[in-house]
Amino acid sequence: xxNDKSHNTNIAVYSPLRGCVFFRSKxxxxxxxxxxxxxxxxxxxxxxxDLSDTLRFLIPSHLNCRRFSVCLxxxxxxxxxxxxxxxxxxxxxPKGGFSFDLRRRNEMLSKKGVPPPSFRKTGTTxxxxxxxxxxxxxxxxxxTEGPIxxxxxxxxxxxxxxxxxxxxxxxxxxxxxVTDTVSSQxxxxxxxxxxxxxxxxxxxxxxxxxxxxxGYVQAALVLGGVDVTGPHLHTIxxxxxxxxxxxxxxxxxxxxxxxxxxxxxxxxxTKEEGVNLVCEAICSGIFNDLGSGSNVDVCVITKGQKxxxxxxxxxxxxxxxxxxxxxxxxxxxxx
Amino acid sequence: xxxxxxxxxxxxKYKDGILMAADMGGSxxxxxxxxxxxxxxxxxxxxxxxxxxxxxxxxxxLQNLDELILYDNMWDxxxxxxxxxxHSYLTRVMYNRRNKFDPLWSSLVLGGVKKGHKYxxxVSMIGLNFEDNHVATxxxxxxxxxxxxxxxxxxxxxxxxxxxxxxxxxxxxxxDRSTVNKLQIAKITEEGVTISQxxxxxxxxxxxxxxxPTQDAEGSW
Numbered sequence: 215x216x217n218d219k220s221h222n223t224n225i226a227v228y229s230p231l232r233g234c235v236f237f238r239s240k241x242x243x244x245x246x247x248x249x250x251x252x253x254x255x256x257x258x259x260x261x262x263x264d265l266s267d268t269l270r271f272l273i274p275s276h277l278n279c280r281r282f283s284v285c286l287x288x289x290x291x292x293x294x295x296x297x298x299x300x301x302x303x304x305x306x307x308p309k310g311g312f313s314f315d316l317r318r319r320n321e322m323l324s325k326k327g328v329p330p331p332s333f334r335k336t337g338t339t340x341x342x343x344x345x346x347x348x349x350x351x352x353x354x355x356x357x358t359e360g361p362i363x364x365x366x367x368x369x370x371x372x373x374x375x376x377x378x379x380x381x382x383x384x385x386x387x388x389x390x391x392v393t394d395t396v397s398s399q400x401x402x403x404x405x406x407x408x409x410x411x412x413x414x415x416x417x418x419x420x421x422x423x424x425x426x427x428x429g430y431v432q433a434a435l436v437l438g439g440v441d442v443t444g445p446h447l448h449t450i451x452x453x454x455x456x457x458x459x460x461x462x463x464x465x466x467x468x469x470x471x472x473x474x475x476x477x478x479x480x481x482x483x484t485k486e487e488g489v490n491l492v493c494e495a496i497c498s499g500i501f502n503d504l505g506s507g508s509n510v511d512v513c514v515i516t517k518g519q520k521x522x523x524x525x526x527x528x529x530x531x532x533x534x535x536x537x538x539x540x541x542x543x544x545x546x547x548x549x
Numbered sequence: 550x551x552x553x554x555x556x557x558x559x560x561x562k563y564k565d566g567i568l569m570a571a572d573m574g575g576s577x578x579x580x581x582x583x584x585x586x587x588x589x590x591x592x593x594x595x596x597x598x599x600x601x602x603x604x605x606x607x608x609x610x611l612q613n614l615d616e617l618i619l620y621d622n623m624w625d626x627x628x629x630x631x632x633x634x635x636h637s638y639l640t641r642v643m644y645n646r647r648n649k650f651d652p653l654w655s656s657l658v659l660g661g662v663k664k665g666h667k668y669x670x671x672v673s674m675i676g677l678n679f680e681d682n683h684v685a686t687x688x689x690x691x692x693x694x695x696x697x698x699x700x701x702x703x704x705x706x707x708x709x710x711x712x713x714x715x716x717x718x719x720x721x722x723x724x725d726r727s728t729v730n731k732l733q734i735a736k737i738t739e740e741g742v743t744i745s746q747x748x749x750x751x752x753x754x755x756x757x758x759x760x761x762p763t764q765d766a767e768g769s770w
Contacts, residue, residue: 460756469691469724476720477696481756498695 339467339499339506340370340381341475342436342447344460345488348516349438349445352492353381354467354500355525356507363507369524371513375400375411377520378439379513380420383465384432384452392433396420413439413446417456425454434464440517467499467506474498485514493527500529551603551654553577555588556727557687558599558658559717561701562667563710566738567660569599570714572722573747574729581729589735591742593618596632596661597735601686602674603654610653613642632661632668636678644676656686662739685717688725693717707736719750 337358342351357365372380372393378400382389396419400411416437424431435450449462461479463471474495483491492512499506510527513520553575560569575583588607589599592614600607617638621630636659646652652674660669670680683697696717705713711734722728730752735744 470695472724473692473695473717473720476723477716494699498699502695502698 337505338370338383338465339463339471339496339503340383340436340465341463341471341492341495341499342381342438342449342461343475343479343483343488343492344438344445344447345483345485347445347485348440348514349447350485350488350492351379351381351436351438351513351515352496353511354496354506355509355511356500356505357386358505366508367525369511371511371522373397374416374437375404375439377441377515378411378413378416378437379515379520379522380416380438381436381464383434383436388431388433389435392420392423392431393435396423410441412441412443413437413448417446417448417450420450421454421456424450424452429453436462436464438515440515445515463495463499465499465506467496467503470498470502471495485516489514489526497527497529551606553582553604554727555586555601555604555607556725557685557689557693557721558588558601558656559683559685559689559693559697559714559721560599560658560660560669561683561697561705561710561713562660562669563705563707564703565707566662566667566736567597567669568707568710568714568734568736569597569658569660570718570732570734571599571601572718572728572730572732574727574731575604576727579726581727584729584731585747587733587744589733589744591735591737591744592635592659593621593630594741595629595663595737596635596659597737597742598635599658599660599735600655601689602656606653606655607657610639610642610655610657614638631663632659632670633663635659635661636668636670636672636680639672640676640678643672643674643678647675658684658686661737665739688727689717689721692720692724696720715750719752722750722752 337356338354340351340353342349351371353370355365355367355370356363357368368386370381370383370389372382372390374380374393374397380393382393396416399419400416403415404411416439420435420437424433429452432452433450434452436447437450438445438447440446447459447462449457449459449464460481461475463469463475472495475491478491478494489512493510496506496510500508500510508530509525510529512523512526514523555575556572558569558571560567562568569589571588573584573586573588574581575586577583583604586604588601588604589597590611592598592611598611598614600610614635617635618630639657639659643653643657654674656674657672658669659672660667662668668680669682669684670678671684671686672678673686683694683701685693685697697713700713700716714734718728718732722730730749731747732750733745733747735742737743
């Protein structure tokens with residue numbers, strides 16, 4: 215068991231292929247191996263880099279371990295390699311894109327019972343509708359991390375251009391990053407051409423980005439805007455396919471919202487009717503889907519102007535707020 | 550595992566009794582193989598049973614229930630099995646089969662009226678059962694239930710009830726790949742059971758945006 219009291223943690227790893235591996239937290243290549251604690255782990259493969267990855271992951275972070283050395287003692291030879299916790303052990307390929315080198319380590323870890331950390335999804339209801347003069351986008355405001363609600367009032371309608379907005383469902387980091395990236399690319403394009411951005415420009419940039427990553431960037435988007443050619447509404451799926459539709463829904467609450475749209479949509483909606491329809495659809499998602507909740511955000515885009523109605527509806531107010539602040543009695547001693 | 554499956558059943562309580570709607574399709578995997586499968590049947594004098602999921606399991610349940618009703622009639626004591634009793638019987642059957650790791654792969658909807666008391670309940674394939682004012686199975690859970698939650702109220706008249714069910718079935722027709730546009734609506738009241746003839750819903754595909762979706766957005770599809 216690793217020895218908690220000392221500052222040096224010494225962990226020995228036995229690997230049947232290469233013999234015994236010691237690693238310690240202080241680098242002193244000339245000292246002998248002081249083992250104050252032994253933690254024997256059997257690994258099926260042993261290359262220095264794999265081991266150092268694995269061991270780096272296994273060190274409990276509360277111990278004062280900042281650097282460790284992996285010393286391979288194989289038969290008679292000793293090979294010494296050093297790695298720092300803070301530096302990545304794997305080189306990123308120079309051309310960009312994803313490197314999948316850590317997959318083997320991740321699989322090994324999940325087999326041993328260490329689950330991967332869950333990431334923040336937006337488990338959402340997002341909708342878009344084309345009405346007489348433009349586009350209305352709507353979204354709920356709940357962000358979930360597995361079963362927990364981590365943000366009760368997050369913003370899912372992202373700015374792309376003064377006349378184009380985009381709602382995002384899926385992994386929150388992916389939607390934010392992708393929309394920010396394409397928004398800057400659109401800005402550069404605007405400077406270059408001197409004209410207002412078109413919705414299909416945003417669409418093509420998003421589409422090609424997502425297709426390049428083959429669905430690993432999990433962002434499902436509803437893109438809407440008004441440009442010189444008229445109002446447009448598109449949905450973009452994580453693998454890069456798109457649809458051009460008069461009304462669209464995405465996210466986990468998309469079925470509930472689509473039920474409302476299919477029964478109530480008709481052509482030639484006015485602005486009030488459109489906003490009401492979008493609110494009803496999002497409310498249907500909020501109340502009937504567990505991944506969506508809290509408030510409704512609406513964004514109305516027409517030719518030449520946009521209205522971003524943040525928290526347009528608050529159908530889930532906080533009840534039972536006590537007026538008395540909780541007071542601790544003085545001189546409380548915590549044992 | 551299910552081979553021939555039916556899509557979804559939606560049912561509501563209304564003023565005089567229960568209204569149940571189901572389409573008539575039986576899909577064999579992803580093929581729409583049978584287009585005249587009656588998925589709602591009357592049981593005894595007081596109940597209606599509708600099923601989605603495996604059709605052969607539904608037919609076996611019907612045989613079991615026939616036997617049950619037969620024995621009940623043989624007692625000839627003036628009392629007959631009502632919907633609540635049938636619901637408990639079906640729950641026990643489904644749950645026991647699931648415990649033996651051999652489930653009857655269907656979700657059942659049971660509705661009925663006995664002595665003025667309306668009853669509408671559902672049993673799923675693992676034995677989960679509950680009673681409610683409006684139920685839906687299969688895809689109807691996701692698509693029809695939000696509509697029913699918003700628009701159902703006590704004392705729906707017959708016409709309003711039929712309109713509500715048709716609205717749900719239309720959404721299911723648009724968005725569920727295993728429904729067919731041929732449905733039956735069944736009604737049960739104190740007087741008795743009527744199952745309508747099969748008919749189809751009107752659908753509207755004429756949105757102008759569907760005519761030429763990419764006319765302003767060259768290059769997208």
